[in-house]
Amino acid sequence: MAExxxxxxxxxxxxxxxxxxxxxxxxxxxxxxxxxxxxxxxGKTTVFNCISGIYEPTDxxxxxxxxxxxxxxxDRIAHLGIARTYQNIRLFSHxxxxxxxxxxxxxxxxxxWLGAIFGTPRSRQExxxxxxxxxxxxxxxxxxxxxxxxxxxxxxxDQRRLEIARAIAGKPELLLLDEPTAGMNDSESRSAxxxxxxxxDDTGITLLLIEHDMRVVMDLSxxxxxxxxxxxxxxxxxxxxxxxxxxxxxxxxxxxxI
Amino acid sequence: xxxNKFFLKVAGIAALALVYVMFTGMVETxxxxxxxxxxxxxxxxxxxxxxxxxGYLVMRAEAPSSTLVRYLTSIGAGLIANTPAAIVALFMExxxxxxxxxxxxxNLVEFMTLGIQPLGVGILVFWLMGGLLATFGIAFSFLxxxxxxxxxxxxxxxxxxALMSNLFGxxxxxxxxxxxxxxxxxxxxxxxxxxxIVFVFAAVLTQYQPLLRKQFGRHLTSLLPSGILESGHVTNxxxxxxxxxxxxxxxxxxxxxxxxxxxxxxxxxxxxxxxGLAGLFDLGYVTNFAVGAYLVGVLTSxxxxxxxxxxxxxxxxxxxVAAMFTGFMLALPVVRxxxxxxxxxxxxxxxxxxxLALSDWFAPLIGGAxxxxxxxxPAILGFSFQTPQQIYYIILAACVVVLFVSRRLDxxxxxxxxxxxxxxxxxxxxxxIDVTWVKTLAFTLSAASGGLSGAIFASKLGTIFPxxxxxxxxxxxxxxIIIGGMASIPGIAIGSLLLVGVPELLREFSEYRYLFYGLLxxxxxxxxxxxxxxxxxxxxxxxxxPEEGSDAGKTVPLPAPxxxxx
Numbered sequence: 001m002a003e004x005x006x007x008x009x010x011x012x013x014x015x016x017x018x019x020x021x022x023x024x025x026x027x028x029x030x031x032x033x034x035x036x037x038x039x040x041x042x043g044k045t046t047v048f049n050c051i052s053g054i055y056e057p058t059d060x061x062x063x064x065x066x067x068x069x070x071x072x073x074x075d076r077i078a079h080l081g082i083a084r085t086y087q088n089i090r091l092f093s094h095x096x097x098x099x100x101x102x103x104x105x106x107x108x109x110x111x112x113w114l115g116a117i118f119g120t121p122r123s124r125q126e127x128x129x130x131x132x133x134x135x136x137x138x139x140x141x142x143x144x145x146x147x148x149x150x151x152x153x154x155x156x157x158d159q160r161r162l163e164i165a166r167a168i169a170g171k172p173e174l175l176l177l178d179e180p181t182a183g184m185n186d187s188e189s190r191s192a193x194x195x196x197x198x199x200x201d202d203t204g205i206t207l208l209l210i211e212h213d214m215r216v217v218m219d220l221s222x223x224x225x226x227x228x229x230x231x232x233x234x235x236x237x238x239x240x241x242x243x244x245x246x247x248x249x250x251x252x253x254x255x256x257x258i
Numbered sequence: 259x260x261x262n263k264f265f266l267k268v269a270g271i272a273a274l275a276l277v278y279v280m281f282t283g284m285v286e287t288x289x290x291x292x293x294x295x296x297x298x299x300x301x302x303x304x305x306x307x308x309x310x311x312x313g314y315l316v317m318r319a320e321a322p323s324s325t326l327v328r329y330l331t332s333i334g335a336g337l338i339a340n341t342p343a344a345i346v347a348l349f350m351e352x353x354x355x356x357x358x359x360x361x362x363x364x365n366l367v368e369f370m371t372l373g374i375q376p377l378g379v380g381i382l383v384f385w386l387m388g389g390l391l392a393t394f395g396i397a398f399s400f401l402x403x404x405x406x407x408x409x410x411x412x413x414x415x416x417x418x419x420a421l422m423s424n425l426f427g428x429x430x431x432x433x434x435x436x437x438x439x440x441x442x443x444x445x446x447x448x449x450x451x452x453x454x455i456v457f458v459f460a461a462v463l464t465q466y467q468p469l470l471r472k473q474f475g476r477h478l479t480s481l482l483p484s485g486i487l488e489s490g491h492v493t494n495x496x497x498x499x500x501x502x503x504x505x506x507x508x509x510x511x512x513x514x515x516x517x518x519x520x521x522x523x524x525x526x527x528x529x530x531x532x533x534g535l536a537g538l539f540d541l542g543y544v545t546n547f548a549v550g551a552y553l554v555g556v557l558t559s560x561x562x563x564x565x566x567x568x569x570x571x572x573x574x575x576x577x578x579v580a581a582m583f584t585g586f587m588l589a590l591p592v593v594r595x596x597x598x599x600x601x602x603x604x605x606x607x608x609x610x611x612x613x614l615a616l617s618d619w620f621a622p623l624i625g626g627a628x629x630x631x632x633x634x635x636p637a638i639l640g641f642s643f644q645t646p647q648q649i650y651y652i653i654l655a656a657c658v659v660v661l662f663v664s665r666r667l668d669x670x671x672x673x674x675x676x677x678x679x680x681x682x683x684x685x686x687x688x689x690x691i692d693v694t695w696v697k698t699l700a701f702t703l704s705a706a707s708g709g710l711s712g713a714i715f716a717s718k719l720g721t722i723f724p725x726x727x728x729x730x731x732x733x734x735x736x737x738x739i740i741i742g743g744m745a746s747i748p749g750i751a752i753g754s755l756l757l758v759g760v761p762e763l764l765r766e767f768s769e770y771r772y773l774f775y776g777l778l779x780x781x782x783x784x785x786x787x788x789x790x791x792x793x794x795x796x797x798x799x800x801x802x803x804p805e806e807g808s809d810a811g812k813t814v815p816l817p818a819p820x821x822x823x824x
Contacts, residue, residue, distance in 0.1 A: 052688055078690030092681040103678050106690035109671055113699060116670030117663050123670065130671070170690065 005030045005065065005174055005206050006051070006082075012059040013046050020046040022230040023060065028174070033200060033207040035217045037241075038227035039250060044210040045087060047227070048176050051208075052084045053077040079107045083172035085163045087179045087210070093152035097143060097162055100151050101134040104169030108133075134169060141165040141195075156183060168199065177209040181216050189213055193220050218242065226250065265316050265335050272308035272339035279304050280343055284770060286366050291766065292447030293420040299447075301369065303417070309336040309388040313395025329396060336392020337385065343370070344385040348377070404465060412460035419456055420448045424763055425512065432509050501654055505647035514646035515762045517718065520653035521711050523754035525731075526738040527660045527747075528707025533736065534745030535664070535673055536700035537680030539601040541732050542588070542608035546705040548615060548727040549584050550577035550712025552624050554633065555722045561632030563625045570636040574713050581709020582702050589701035593694055596683070608732050615724035629723035636717050649718050656714060660707045661747060667703070668745070676700055734758070737775055741782055743789025752790050 006028040013021040021043040028034055036044050049055045051062055053074035062070040064080055083104070092100050109130065115123035138144045141161045146154060151162060160180065167175055180196075181189040193216055199205060211217045217224060217238070224241045226233040228250045234241060241247055279285050289301025316332040323331075347367050371380025398406065419426065423446045427439035442452045463470070505513040525547060532538045557566055557573045592603040614620055616627055624630060636643045636652060643649050667673050675696045678686035687693045716722050734757065742753025756778075761771050782789070 054684070054688065073692075074684075074688045075690045075692045078688060084688060086685075090682060090685045092678055092685070094681060095677055099674060099677070103674055103686070103689050103691075106675075111671055113667060113670070113672040113703070116672050117666050119666060127670065166689075 003030045004028070006208070007063040007066075008047070008051075008060070009063065010060040011047065011050060011057055011062060011070075013043075013050055013055055014058050019230050021050070021057075021227075024225075024227065024230075024232050026225055026232070026235070028206060028208055030173075030206055031200065031204055032222045033196065033209070033220055035221040035224045036208070036210050036227060037212070037214075037217055037224060038233070042227040043230040044227055045178060046230075048084060048178055048208075048210065051077075052082060052176060075106075078170070078172075081107065081171075081173040082176065083167040083170060083174070084176035085160075085167050085178055085180060087182065089156075089159045089163050091151040091159060091163055091166070093150070095151060096147065097138065097149050097151055097154065098131075098134055098147040100162060100166050101137050101169045102130050104137075104166035105130055105133060107170045107172075137165045137169040140168075157188060160184075168203070168205070171203070172205065174206045174208060177207060177211075179210055179212060181211065181213050184213075189216050192216065196220055264319050265331050266338075268312050268315050269335040269338040272312045272335075273342045276305070276308050276339060276343045277346060280366060280370070281346065283366075285369060286363070287767065287769070289369055291421075292445065293417055294453045295444040295447040295449055297450060300417075300421075305370070306387075306391055309339045309391040310395045310398070312336050312339045313392025314399050315395075316392075317396045317399045332396050333389045333392045336388040336390075336395070338388075339392075340385050340388030344381050347371075347384070348381050408461040408464040411464040412457040415460040416448060416453050416456050420446070420453075421764060423447065428509055428512055429507060432507070502651075505650045510646060513650050515759055517646050517650045517653055518762060519754045519759040520650060520657055521715055521718075522735060522738060522758045523750060524653060524657050524660060524707055524711040524714075525735045526742075526750045526754060527657065527664060528704050528711070529735050530704075530739050530745060530750060531664055531667065531707075532700045532704035533739050535668055535680075536676035536697060538697060538700055539597065539736075540604045540701065540704065541601045541729075541736065542604035542606070542611075543704075543708055543735050544608045544727050544729065544731040545588065545611045546581040546585055546708025547712040547715070547731060548611045549581045550709035551716040551722050551727070552615065552630065552712075553577040553580055553709075554713040554716040555630035556624055558717070559630050559633045561630065563623070563630045564632070569638075570634070570713075570717050571638055574710065577709045577713040578706050579709075581705045581712070585705025585708075586698060586702040589698040593697045593701070605729070605732075608729055612724055612727045612729075615727060627724060629721055630716075631721045633716050633720050633722070635720070636714075646718075649714070652714060656707075656710055660710070663703075665747070672696070672699070737779065739789075741778060741789060743792045746789060746791045746793045749789045749791035749793075 004027055006026075008024055008026040010023040010025060011021055012019065012023055024043075024047060026034070026036075026047075036047065038044055046055065050057050050070070053069075053072050053076070056071040060070070061068050064077075064082070069077055069080065092103060095103075109126060111120070111123040111126045114120075135144060135147065138147055141164060143154075143158060143161055143165060146158065151159065154162060160183075164175075164177070164180065177196075181192050184192060196207060196209075197220065200207060209220075211220075221238055223235065224238055225235045226241060226244075226247050233250055234244050234247050236244070285301040285305050287301070288304050289299050291300045292298070293300055293303065312335045313332045316335045317328060347370055350367060367377070367380075370384045371377065372383065374380035374383050398409070401409070420443075423439075423443045427443055430439045430442075431437065442449060448456065504516060508516060525543065528546075529540060529543045532540045554570065554573050554577055556563055557568050557576070558564070558570050560567055588604070588607050592600055595603055615624060618626060620626065621628075634642075636649070643652060675686070675691050678689065678691060679693055679696060683693055715726075719726075738750060738753035738757050740753075741749075741757065742751070743749030757775065761768060761774075767774075786792075
């Protein structure tokens, strides 16, 4: 069994009386691609927000390499090597494409404002590296020609790609993708599947994604976890999930029988 | 229907504007300033412009109706524009209105009616003038666009030249001795001959500007070695030479004005770090200014409040550090606030510092309302910076340093972090940016140049009082940034000249200074919301890249040929 990168141990989050996430267990192995699926309002994005530090879990633990990170500030979690994208794209829309990707590299940077003012050799060297890495990443996702454009001038698909570029520019170990193929047509999703597989093979990155497109989920995932009303309904290989009666019931309603 | 609405709207706005400028005394005050000697004054321009513009706008508005109807509506709109002012003037004799309109004086009526008696006829003439001016507006709308632009530019040049007559007069006197300015100006106004020359010159120049630029540009670039203009060293060098020579060209009075402009520019450059680069609205900038000023005041003064009588140059770094410390301490509680809340909290700090300076509590130390007196001018190695010209150089040097530092920050990782929190704070946080620290840093660094300018201010003036540290200083500095353009260095320079320099030269209208500010702010937010010289987002991206000499790029393997092109 491969090394466990991230573990959710009976993770719970409630907002007042609303239990958005209840006792979710999840094991994410290094180098795997795991999908979280579930109907709208099942608590998928809340799980992401807990992992990336935006919410503090009400109960339970989030372990990163066997270290508890629940309730840690988002910037510290980013520094550990967990990057994410957003369901509704959130780029720095008035900054250039290049600068967006440069901002994804924060966790790799060490120079400070003092180094910047005095123009120390280290600071200059680091600036050079940031630029080179940003261009490499842009080339990897195929946006290099657009580096000088503003982020909000890009097409929807390119904005999705830029958001992924920004997330992987800091060489994270775990990438949280919140509905990466939302709004894409068939051929676009197909190429997205190819892209994510390629990305995993090239960098050994671990992917945890929320996805609605069942083709993407079935083709891409090593394992699938199903959430419903904040609770984990099932977990398993794609084939197992496909034929799980509980899952089908959650998606299609009670009357649906196999 | 739409057309009727437009015509009524334009005429109504013009009518309101006219009543306003007349009965707040603007027309009268501005009437004291001749633009073209004995022909045209500023008050007349103010009074005659609204119906003229109304006529032009209504005529130009797209209309389905026949030409005759359009003429008549335009003229009618001009008449409507003048009606309320005429009615007020008519009843002014009968009804005592000076309680509400303190400026509704007989002088104003005389100005309106051109002195024609009896009153009824005079006011009728004024009213009909609205129609006449609208007719001129109609005529103006028939000119081709190029000609219209030429006329507007020429007219604006005349007004600008006349308003700045003092400036040009002093420069001319300095260069040629005697009174060469009398050839051009007569008592601060342009002579008729001069204005004709200016009009023709400006009009012709506007017409042929594109052509001239092309011709001249070609000659210029063929003379210079290729690529030299792109590097920026030549333009920067030339700019610096001009700045160094300015006090010598301008003389004492104008150098004093320039020193004030520079002082505000120094503050604006500092505040720009918080407001422009990091997007934090700080309305308490005067706090840092006061800290710097009082430290220099108390520690260098030879008067009763003085402690130690240290040398100015020794205290400057201390005031900068103290201001940074104040900025840091004030940032701690407010840094989690956003937008309006932040502005209001910092506004409070600005007032607190003024009240502290004024308080009896601190009076034994910093003089309370009496202030700190006998602050010596900066001196180093026996040389003392006495005149405004000499102090100008200190301010210029300070500006260059702050400019350099903020530019370096802007293109670095720190600047990028600031732009990120300005754009989207939660996402910036999720990218790994410690938002609280980065904002505190912006406040702290921004405070440094406030402290520096306060230090120079205290030494330049020689005395400081609590009332020198009003909210208006913060507002002024913020306005410079907003009007010039957020994060835009040329914008800040222009903003300082416009908001500090111009009012110093037009002291006679100082009453209306903040009216002018308000109007400018409104017009800017409507027509140029990004300021006079906005920054392009793209220009930040690179920072010190491998282009800037270091071989940093080579330390990382370059997988594809495209990435080696930098």
